[in-house]
């Protein structure tokens with residue numbers, strides 16, 4: 264019985280983890296990809312390790328902050344105020360993962 268509960272909890276955790284990953288991708292596809300897929304306004308291109316490495320070096324918290332508050336040509340939250348901070352962070356994580364960093 265106890266092992267049955269363990270299995271249920273483990274599967275539940277996996278589902279939640281999968282969900283968080285999917286949200287980052289969704290936000291990226293719907294909002295961030297407009298600039299970050301092709302490099303509009305010189306945005307660092309998603310998946311380009313060379314473009315992302317120096318930025319990631321300053322720490323993810325710094326990157327989250329840049330997107331939440333905006334940075335130069337990037338408007339706050341990519342111009343979508345309805346996004347929560349969690350959405351933004353998931354999308355940043357997704358992009359950093361795409362760069363293999």
Ligand code: HEC
Nearest residue numbers: 294295298304305306318326329335336337340341354355
């Ligand atoms: C209107 C175009 C545009 C959109 C939409 C956009 N970005 Fe950006 N992004 C930029 C540009 C341009 C830069 C480069 C800013 C700079 O360093 O001067 C940038 C930089 C960044 C950086 C690096 C910040 C740093 O401190 O080096 C991150 C992380 C980032 N964007 C994430 C996102 C996320 C996540 C989204 C979606 C929620 C998003 N961007 C949407 C244009 C955009």
